[in-house]
Amino acid sequence: MKTLIISLKIFLFFTILTGIVYPLVVTGIVQVVFPHKANGNLIVEAGKTVGSELIGQQFDSTIYFMGRPSVTLYNPLPSGGSNYGLTNAKLKNLVEERKQQFIRFNQLDSLTEVPSEMLFASASGLDPHISPKAALLQVERVANARGFNADQKQQLQKLVLEFTEEPQFLCLGEKRVNIFLLNLEIDNIQ
Amino acid sequence: MTILEIIQILIFFSLLIGLTPILGKYMANVFTGNRHFMLPVFGWLERLAYRFIKVDPNEETNWKSYAFGLLMFNLTGFLFVFLIQLFQAVLPLNPAHLSNVSWHSAFNTAVSFMTNTNWQGYAGETTLSYFVQMVGLTVQNFVSAATGIAVLLALIKGISRKTTDKLGNFWVDLTRSTLYVLLPLSIVLAVLLVGQGVVQNFNSYETIQTLQGAEQVIPSGPAASQIAIKQMGTNGGGFFNANSAHPFENPTPFSNLLEMLAILLIPASLTFTYGKMVGSTRQGWTIFTAMIILLISGLAISLYAEYASNPVFGHLSLMEGKETRFGITNSLIWSTSTTAASNGSVNAMHDSLSPLSGMIAMINIMLGEVVFGGVGAGLYGMVIFVILTVFIAGLMVGRTPEYMGKKIEAFEVKMAIIAVLAPSFVILIFSAWASVSQMGLSSLNNSGPHGFSEILYAFSSAAGNNGSAFAGLNANTVFYNLTLGIGMLIGRFGVIIPVLAIAGSMGRKKITPLSAGTFRTDNWLFIGLLIGVILIVGGLTFFPALSLGPIVEQLLLNNGITF
Numbered sequence: 105m106k107t108l109i110i111s112l113k114i115f116l117f118f119t120i121l122t123g124i125v126y127p128l129v130v131t132g133i134v135q136v137v138f139p140h141k142a143n144g145n146l147i148v149e150a151g152k153t154v155g156s157e158l159i160g161q162q163f164d165s166t167i168y169f170m171g172r173p174s175v176t177l178y179n180p181l182p183s184g185g186s187n188y189g190l191t192n193a194k195l196k197n198l199v200e201e202r203k204q205q206f207i208r209f210n211q212l213d214s215l216t217e218v219p220s221e222m223l224f225a226s227a228s229g230l231d232p233h234i235s236p237k238a239a240l241l242q243v244e245r246v247a248n249a250r251g252f253n254a255d256q257k258q259q260l261q262k263l264v265l266e267f268t269e270e271p272q273f274l275c276l277g278e279k280r281v282n283i284f285l286l287n288l289e290i291d292n293i294q
Numbered sequence: 295m296t297i298l299e300i301i302q303i304l305i306f307f308s309l310l311i312g313l314t315p316i317l318g319k320y321m322a323n324v325f326t327g328n329r330h331f332m333l334p335v336f337g338w339l340e341r342l343a344y345r346f347i348k349v350d351p352n353e354e355t356n357w358k359s360y361a362f363g364l365l366m367f368n369l370t371g372f373l374f375v376f377l378i379q380l381f382q383a384v385l386p387l388n389p390a391h392l393s394n395v396s397w398h399s400a401f402n403t404a405v406s407f408m409t410n411t412n413w414q415g416y417a418g419e420t421t422l423s424y425f426v427q428m429v430g431l432t433v434q435n436f437v438s439a440a441t442g443i444a445v446l447l448a449l450i451k452g453i454s455r456k457t458t459d460k461l462g463n464f465w466v467d468l469t470r471s472t473l474y475v476l477l478p479l480s481i482v483l484a485v486l487l488v489g490q491g492v493v494q495n496f497n498s499y500e501t502i503q504t505l506q507g508a509e510q511v512i513p514s515g516p517a518a519s520q521i522a523i524k525q526m527g528t529n530g531g532g533f534f535n536a537n538s539a540h541p542f543e544n545p546t547p548f549s550n551l552l553e554m555l556a557i558l559l560i561p562a563s564l565t566f567t568y569g570k571m572v573g574s575t576r577q578g579w580t581i582f583t584a585m586i587i588l589l590i591s592g593l594a595i596s597l598y599a600e601y602a603s604n605p606v607f608g609h610l611s612l613m614e615g616k617e618t619r620f621g622i623t624n625s626l627i628w629s630t631s632t633t634a635a636s637n638g639s640v641n642a643m644h645d646s647l648s649p650l651s652g653m654i655a656m657i658n659i660m661l662g663e664v665v666f667g668g669v670g671a672g673l674y675g676m677v678i679f680v681i682l683t684v685f686i687a688g689l690m691v692g693r694t695p696e697y698m699g700k701k702i703e704a705f706e707v708k709m710a711i712i713a714v715l716a717p718s719f720v721i722l723i724f725s726a727w728a729s730v731s732q733m734g735l736s737s738l739n740n741s742g743p744h745g746f747s748e749i750l751y752a753f754s755s756a757a758g759n760n761g762s763a764f765a766g767l768n769a770n771t772v773f774y775n776l777t778l779g780i781g782m783l784i785g786r787f788g789v790i791i792p793v794l795a796i797a798g799s800m801g802r803k804k805i806t807p808l809s810a811g812t813f814r815t816d817n818w819l820f821i822g823l824l825i826g827v828i829l830i831v832g833g834l835t836f837f838p839a840l841s842l843g844p845i846v847e848q849l850l851l852n853n854g855i856t857f
Contacts, residue, residue, distance in 0.1 A: 107359075111366040113347045114465060115374065115437075118472065121339070123433040127519040130481060131495065134488040134518065142494045144514055144542065146502075153502045156512050158491055158541035161504040168505065172618065180513055181499075182417035183536035185615040187645035187766030189652075189744035191847055193856040195614060196606055224614035227539035227643045233618035275301050277547025278621040287505055 147288070154288065160232035161284055166249035168290075169234075169242050169283045170209070172221050173202055176229035185227045199223045210245040233280035236268045246290070256293055263289060295601060299623040303593075306551065306627055307586075310558055314582065317559060318566025324474045325447055325467070326571065336473045343469050354460035357798030360448055361791060363464040364441060368408050371437060375430040376404035379422070388423035389498040390513075395421060402775035407434035409786035410442055410668050412524065412531030412638055412761035413778060415770040419513040419534050424496060427533060432520045436480075439527030439560075440471035442670030445790050446564065447471075449674050452797030453698050454572045456805045461797055471670075475560070476527055483556055484522035490552075491545030494518035517542060525556035528668040530638030530761045538628070538641040539617050550620055550641060554628055557637045561666040562586075564673050572698055576816040581676055584824045585634075588665045592654045593630040599650035600626055605854035615643030626651060633658035636668035638761025645739070645748065645764040649851060652764065653844035656751050659758035661832040662717060668759060674793045678710045680815065681796070683827045685710075687813055697815060699805035706799060709792035716788030718835045720757035720781040725750045725839065733773035739766025742857035743850065747843035756781035 134142040145157040155161055162178040163170045171178075175186045188195040202223045207216055219238040221231075243264060247257040267286045271277050323330040344351050355363070378385060379400035383393050395403070399415055406413045407430070418427065444467035451461045488494050497514045504510050517533040521543055524531055538544040538553055562582065569578020600622055603609045616625045625642035632639055633655040644655055658665055664676040681697060685707050688695030695702040728734025728749045738745040748764040755762055756778040763769070769778060806812075814820060 107363050107366045108370075110347045110349060110363070110465060111370045114343065114468070115367065115370045117343050117346055118437055119374075119429060119433050122436040122472065122477065122523075123429040126477065126480070127428050127432060127494075127516045130484045130488075130519040130522075131516060133485055134494045137485070138488050141491045142488050142518075143497060144493045144495075144500070144512060145491055145545075146500065146512070153500060155502055155504060155510065156541075158545050159510070159512060160541075161506070161510060162508060163506060165506055178504075178510065180419070180534075181511055182420045183534050183540050184417070184765070185536070185539070185643040185646065187643055187739050187764070188614060189645060189740045189747070189764075189766075189847070190604070190606060190612065190614075190648055191742055191744055191851050191856050192740050195646075196856050199607065199610070220610040221613045221618050223610065224612070224616070226613075227615045227617050227641070228536035228541060230536070230541055231617050231619075232541065235618065271298060272547040275298060275305065276551055277619050277624065280618050284505075291505070 149288070155284055157282065157285060158232060159230050163283065163287060167246060168287045169239055169246060171234060171283050172231050173223070173225040174229040174231070175225050178230060180230055183228045183230055185229060186225045210242055212241060216241070232282050232284045234283055236264065236279055236281055239264045239281045239283065239286065252293070259293055260290060263293070295597065295623065299621070302623060303627060306554060309555055310562055313555070313559060314562045315566050317563035318578070319570065321475055321563060321567040322570035324470055325567065330474070332474045332478060336477070340469055340473055347465060349463070349465050351463060351466045354462050355464070356459040357448065357452070357461050357794045360461050360464045361794045364444065364790070365787070367437070367464075367468070368441065371434055372404045372408045375407055375434060376400050378426055378430050379403060382423045382426050385423065385425050387425035387428070387496070390423070392421060392423050398772045398775040399770055402779045405779040405782050406761065407431050407529070407531060408438055409759050409782045410438035410527070410529060410636065410671065411756060411759040411782045411786070412529045413756055413763065413782065414531055414761070415775055415778070417535035418532060424515050427520060428516055431531060432523060435520065435523040435527050435529045435531070436472050436476050437468065439476055439529065439669040440468045442668050443471040443475070443564070444468050444670070445793055446568070446670035446674045449677060449793055449797040450568060450571045452799070452801040453700065455801050456803065458801050459798060461801060476523060479526050480519070480522040483526060483552065484518040486552055487521060487549055488518045490549035492518040492521060492549065493542045513542070521553070522556070524639060525553045525637065526560060528557065528561060528635045528637045530632065532639060538639045539643070544641055547619055547624065550624055550628070553639070554631055557631050557635050557639070558666050560669045561635050561672045564670065568673055574816065577698070580816045580821055581673070581680070584821045585665050585676070587821070587825060588828070589630065589634050592634065592658055592665070593627060596626045596630055596651040596654045597623065599648045599848070602648070604851050606851060606856060612648060615646030617641065629655050630658065632762055633760060634665035634667070636663040636671060636758055636760045638755065640762050643765060644751070644762055645766045649744070649844040649847040652747060652751070653840060655762070656747070656754055656840070656844065657832065657836070659754045659760045660721065660836045661828055662714060663758045663760060664828065671759065671789070675713070675789065678713045678793065679824060679828050681706055681710045682714070682831070683820070683824045684813060684815060686827060687823055691813070693811070693813065696806060696812065699807065700800045700803045701806065706796050709796045713789045713792040714831060717757035717785040720784050721750070721753045721836070722839060724753045724777050724781055728753070728777070733771070737768040737771055737774060739768070740857070743843050743847040744857070747847065750839055750843050752778060753781055757785035759785050
C-alpha cells in the first residue's frame with residue numbers, strides 16, 4: 105500500500121514536470137527565439153497562408169514543377185508512405201507507369217533516364233524536394249506551358265539553379281530543390 | 295556511394311565515440327551521488343520530489359522491493375495513459391476534435407509507451423489529442439527510459455558491491471535519471487530541433503489553399519518536446535504518423551544528424567558509466583567495442599544490399615519510402631541505429647527497404663536489443679550475454695566462471711536463460727500463430743515472403759521493445775493490438791525481473807580477488823567470444839524464420855520475381 109501511494113505521488117510529480125512544465129518551457133523558449141519555425145514555417149503571400157515551406161503540395165498542372173509521387177497525394181492527415189516491398193508487383197508496375205508518365209508529361213526523349221525519386225513515393229508523402237536533375241528536366245515543359253519567351257525560359261533555368269540547396273554545411277544530406285518554393289517564385293516571373 | 299556519404303558516416307561515428315566518455319562520466323557522477331554541474335539547477339527539484347513522496351533517499355532496498363516499486367510505478371503509468379485515451383474527447387487540448395480511442399488500441403498504446411517500445415498502431419495526427427500526446431505519452435517517454443536506467447543501476451550495484459542485499463533505491467534512481475540526464479538533454483535537443491524547423495506550438499491545424507487551389511490541412515502541435523525525448527530515451531514514437539520522415543519532425547539533414555546521434559548517445563555513454571561504476575573503464579570499453587563492431591557490420595551489409603542493383607529495378611537508387619533530403623545512406627544509418635538501439639523511430643519506411651537491409655533491422659532487434667539497445671535496457675541485456683559468455687568459456691576450460699570477481703552459478707545462468715528466451719518465445723510463437731490465422735493474415739500489405747516478414751518484424755519489434763515496423767501491416771486490429779501488447783509486456787518484464795534477480799544474487803556474493811588464473815573479460819579475446827555467443831544464440835533461434843522471410847525474398851528479387 106505504501107509503495108502504491110509513493111507510485112501515485114511520484115507519477116503525479118513527473119506528469120506535472122515532464123508532461124506539462126517541460127513542453128511549456130520548451131514552447132516558451134522557441135516561441136521567442138524561433139517563432140516562425142516553431143509555428144511550421146508557414147508562408148504568407150498577400151495576407152493569405154499559401155503553405156508551409158517544409159510540406160510539399162500536389163502539383164499536376166503543366167505550369168508547375170511536379171514533385172515526388174505521394175501515396176497520400178500530399179494530404180498530411182495522416183502522413184505516410186506506400187510500404188510496398190521491393191518484390192511487390194504493384195511497385196514494379198507503378199515505377200514503370202510513373203516513368204512513362206514523366207517522359208510523356210515533359211515531352212522528353214523516351215530513353216531519358218528519369219531520376220529515381222520521381223519514380224518512387226516518399227516516406228512521408230509530404231517530401232517537398234526533388235533532385236536538381238529532376239527539376240531541370242521539367243524546365244522546358246513549364247516554360248512552354250506558361251508561354252515564356254527565350255529570355256524568360258533562361259530566367260526559369262537560372263531560378264532552378266538558384267533554388268538548388270547544397271548539402272547542409274557542405275557535407276550533410278543531398279543536393280535538392282524545394283519545388284514548393286520554386287513554384288511559388290515562378291508565379292512572379294513576368 | 296559517394297565520398298560525401300562516407301564523410302557523413304565518419305562524422306556520425308566520430309561524434310558518437312567522442313561524446314561517449316563525456317556524457318558517460320557525467321552520468322557516473324550523477325548516479326553515484328557525486329557533485330555535478332546540474333545540481334545547482336535541478337537539485338531543489340530532486341529534494342522536493344523526495345519530500346513530496348516521503349522517501350528517504352539514503353534508504354536502500356533489496357531486489358524484490360526494488361522490483362515491486364518498479365512494477366507498481368509502471369502499472370500506474372499504464373492505467374493513466376490507458377484511461378486518458380478512452381476519454382480524450384472530453385479532455386482539454388483537443389483542437390482537432392479527435393474522438394475517444396478504442397479500448398484495444400488504447401491498451402496497446404499504453405503498454406507500448408510504458409514498456410519503452412513506442413510501437414504505434416495508430417496515426418498520431420488523426421488519433422491522439424495534444425493532451426494525450428503531452429501529458430500521457432511524453433511523460434512515459436521520460437519515465438520508461440528512466441526505468442531502464444534504474445534497472446541497470448541496480449544491476450551495477452549487484453555486481454560492484456559484496457555481501458549485501460541492498461541494491462539502492464528505485465525512486466532515487468528514477469528521479470536522478472529523469473532530472474539530471476533525460477530532462478536537460480531533451481530541452482537542449484528540442485530547442486536545437488526547432489531551430490531546424492520542427493514545430494512546437496499549441497495552434498490548431500491550419501487549412502490553407504495550395505498554389506493549385508486545392509485545400510491542405512497542415513497539422514501542428516507540441517512536437518519538438520516529444521521528439522527530443524523520443525530520441526534521447528530510445529522511445530521512438532512519432533508525433534506524426536510518418537515519424538522522423540515527416541518534414542515537421544525532421545526537416546533538415548542537420549536535424550537528422552542530431553536525431554540519429556540522440557538515438558545512440560545515452561545507450562553508448564552508459565557503457566562508459568558502467569565501466570566507471572564497476573571500477574574499470576576497460577570493462578565498459580570492452581562492451582562498447584563489441585556493440586560498435588556489431589553496429590558497423592550491420593550498417594555495412596545494409597548499405598551493400600541497398601546499393602546493389604537487381605533485375606526488377608536495375609540500377610535505380612531505391613528511393614521508395616525515403617526522403618530526398620536524406621538520401622539512401624542517411625536512411626540506412628538511421629535504420630541500423632534505430633533498430634540496434636531499441637528506439638524504433640524511422641526516417642524511411644522499413645517495409646520498403648531491400649530485403650537484406652530489412653533483415654539487418656530485424657536481426658538487430660532479434661539479438662535482444664543489445665547492440666547499444668534501449669536506454670539502460672541495452673546494457674543490462676548485454677550483461678546477460680556477458681554472463682552467458684563467461685559461463686560458456688568456463689565450461690570450455692573447466693573452471694568456475696567468474697565475472698568481476700563474482701562467481702557465476704546455476705541461479706544466474708538460469709535467470710540469464712529466461713531473459714534470453716522470453717522475447718524469443720514471443721517472436722517465434724506469436725509470429726507462427728499470426729501466419730496461420732485469418733486474423734493475422736488479413737492485415738498484410740504485401741504478399742509472398744515479404745508478407746511473412748511484416749508479421750515477423752512486428753512481433754520482433756514488440757518483444758524487443760523496439761517499436762519500428764514494416765508499417766504496411768495494419769496492426770490496429772483487436773488481434774494485433776492484444777498480441778503485440780502482451781508481447782511487449784513479456785519482452786520488457788520477462789527480462790527486467792530476471793535481471794533484478796541476478797543483481798540481487800550477485801550482490802550477496804563475495805568478491806574473489808583477481809589472479810593469474812582469472813578469465814579476463816576486458817580484452818579482444820573476450821570481445822570475440824561475446825560477439826560469437828550473441829550471434830550463435832540469435833542465429834540458432836531465428837535463422838529458420840529469417841530464411842522464410844527476407845532471405846528467400848532477396849533470392850527471389852535477384853531472380854526478378856515479384857508477387
